[in-house]
Amino acid sequence: MSVGAPRGLASSGQKPITDIIHPLCAADEPLSPGPQVTVSTGRDKDNGMTNGTPVETSSPASASSLLNRLQLDDDLDGDASSETRDLFVTVDDPKKHVSTMETYITYRISTKTTRIEFDLPDYSVRRRYQDFDWLRIKLEDSQPTHLIPPLPEKFVMKGVVDRFSEEFVETRMKALDKFLKRVADHPVLSFNPHLNAFLTAKDLNKRQGLALLTKVGESVKYVAGGYKLRARPAEYTAMGEYLDSFSGKLGTMDRITQRILKEQSEYLTELREYGSVYSSWAAVEDELQRPLEGVASSVSTCCRAMEELSENTSQDFLPVLREYVLYIESMKNVMRKRDQCQAEYEGRLEAAVVRRQEERTPIPADVEKCQDKVECFNADLKADWERWQRNKRQDFKQLLTGMADKNISYYEKCQSAWESLITVLQEKQTEDKSILRQEEPFYQAPPVRY
Numbered sequence: 001m002s003v004g005a006p007r008g009l010a011s012s013g014q015k016p017i018t019d020i021i022h023p024l025c026a027a028d029e030p031l032s033p034g035p036q037v038t039v040s041t042g043r044d045k046d047n048g049m050t051n052g053t054p055v056e057t058s059s060p061a062s063a064s065s066l067l068n069r070l071q072l073d074d075d076l077d078g079d080a081s082s083e084t085r086d087l088f089v090t091v092d093d094p095k096k097h098v099s100t101m102e103t104y105i106t107y108r109i110s111t112k113t114t115r116i117e118f119d120l121p122d123y124s125v126r127r128r129y130q131d132f133d134w135l136r137i138k139l140e141d142s143q144p145t146h147l148i149p150p151l152p153e154k155f156v157m158k159g160v161v162d163r164f165s166e167e168f169v170e171t172r173m174k175a176l177d178k179f180l181k182r183v184a185d186h187p188v189l190s191f192n193p194h195l196n197a198f199l200t201a202k203d204l205n206k207r208q209g210l211a212l213l214t215k216v217g218e219s220v221k222y223v224a225g226g227y228k229l230r231a232r233p234a235e236y237t238a239m240g241e242y243l244d245s246f247s248g249k250l251g252t253m254d255r256i257t258q259r260i261l262k263e264q265s266e267y268l269t270e271l272r273e274y275g276s277v278y279s280s281w282a283a284v285e286d287e288l289q290r291p292l293e294g295v296a297s298s299v300s301t302c303c304r305a306m307e308e309l310s311e312n313t314s315q316d317f318l319p320v321l322r323e324y325v326l327y328i329e330s331m332k333n334v335m336r337k338r339d340q341c342q343a344e345y346e347g348r349l350e351a352a353v354v355r356r357q358e359e360r361t362p363i364p365a366d367v368e369k370c371q372d373k374v375e376c377f378n379a380d381l382k383a384d385w386e387r388w389q390r391n392k393r394q395d396f397k398q399l400l401t402g403m404a405d406k407n408i409s410y411y412e413k414c415q416s417a418w419e420s421l422i423t424v425l426q427e428k429q430t431e432d433k434s435i436l437r438q439e440e441p442f443y444q445a446p447p448v449r450y
Helices: 023-027 063-069 074-080 129-142 166-185 193-200 234-282 289-359 365-439
Strands: 087-098 103-113 122-128
Touching (some): 087 166, 103 193, 122 129, 129 166, 129 193
Antiparallel strands (some): 087 103, 103 122
């Protein structure tokens, strides 16, 4: 095993993985995707946002009920930091490199640690996106029983998004930083030698690879042969249903947010033109100059506030939604591997039972090995599921709180701008009344004759 420390799975209540893996688990052939396995879930209903626990609930009728269902409680903050951290990584300082062959961006990876697996306490290296992609592939190959955090999507549509723009690079840098922090905080993935090489090697030789003695996942080859699972265990069925439901909700939120951003962009275009009309009008209207300039100033303030709100939505809100869409795909991939492992075990067990009945032979050792592999998958998946749920609650707590703050700030700025215009109009009205009084002729009543 390449775990390096008995930290994993402590939060899930499971035994350490070293106590579960059968001694023969590391002697099989390398992992291959294997054939597709059909899983009979037995239920197709959408059970809502229930963290994988099937309960019958209706859609939230109010914002408060939604927050309650997401469990955004302050006491959850302690759960995410309960594990002792001794590895800190940061992704920053993007730099553009231009050569005759290609143009690309590199990012600085800064590492601070007290672990004995590292020769030095501090490291600083530069990596490009494909290096991060290499790391994730290596982690997925060597630790297939664990949930590997997703990377931001690699490809962008040419002509639609400039991948060298400051906004795009900043958004990608934040996503890469989050990916690396999640890996470094994981009690098993953080001890992977590939991560060590990624954080410390000045020149990352991806072609050479590393000779590793990895855990059970890399040494397993699934030979289910199209075997159909009798039934996925209820808890994993509930997980799958939750992921499908959550994915649908995220997709709807993403589409609506995109439409809102498009409408805000069109609104901003009209609002800028609207404000410029008042500015040009004020230049030729001496009597109304101050009120017209006040309207133009208020409109301009609203434009800037709307720009900030849209920028926050596109750079902070949308990336989190897309990250969790990719996270769901990663979780489903791990669950498919677990199902393949279970299918292999069931297939071999049935064959062994038939042979035992016919030939009266003992259950072969490879059946016990397959059972141990299933237990490994189950233990690791449960631990990562709980960790993912904690991270999700924290991320969405920050996301929704930030969205509320940004919207409040937007409306406060707009309100303040228009209130200042009222003050200008009142001053103008008082000034006009004063001038009118001064211009009125003095009126003297005629004498009264008796």
